[in-house]
Amino acid sequence: MSTSKNWATAALVSCALLLSGCAALEDMASDFTPSGEEVSQAAPSPVIEAPISTGEYNLVESCNAFFSGPLVTGISNLAPAVQAPLNEELTGKASDVSRNIGLIIGKADEVSIAHLEAVRAPFDQALDGSIARPTAVKNAIDDYRATCTEAGFEG
Structure with missing residues (x-):
């Protein structure tokens, strides 16, 4: 019976590790998933970047x-x-x-x-x-x- 108890314990530990690994991956994925906010598409980057506006001109x-x-x-x-x-x-x-x-x-x-x-x-x-x-x-x-x-x- 001890062998089946060891197998059950090993299976339980394996499941726990697997679930915690999946949770960690899900947390990492949420860092890259857009929230409910609108996500703007990146425009093609211009060859020459414009400086940030100083707003000097009206x-x-x-x-x-x-x-x-x-x-x-x-x-x-x-x-x-x-x-x-x-x-x-x-x-x-x-x-x-x-x-x-x-x-x-x-x-x-x-x-x-x-x-x-x-x-x-x-x-x-x-x-x-x-x-x-x-x-x-x-x-x-x-x-x-x-x-x-x-x-x-x-x-």
Whole structure:
């Protein structure tokens, strides 16, 4: 009878260890499982990371930084390039666009950041090797211009 008692004890200990191991795995898994909160999908990481915004500019100043000067013209001229794989020259130009928008984002207000990211996204997609829509660039610029005009920007 002692052999069966030993087997029963061994089985009980094995079950206890197995259950405690499963509980530990479940605890570890819950660290990686989203809670009831919404989990945002990670966007493709841009080739050039934007600095964190200082909020130095208000909306009108951000609009002025973007729309005054040759940046918008360069972006508009380069927009058709995002619909095909970029060659070496276009990669450099798209990188410049992404970097220049990132510099404005680094000082922009919250409203402008969303608009500027929308303008920059097709270029970053192209830099990542994806194909983007040139109309996305045009629409993002038009939307930002409308927001700027509504805020009092007269550029």
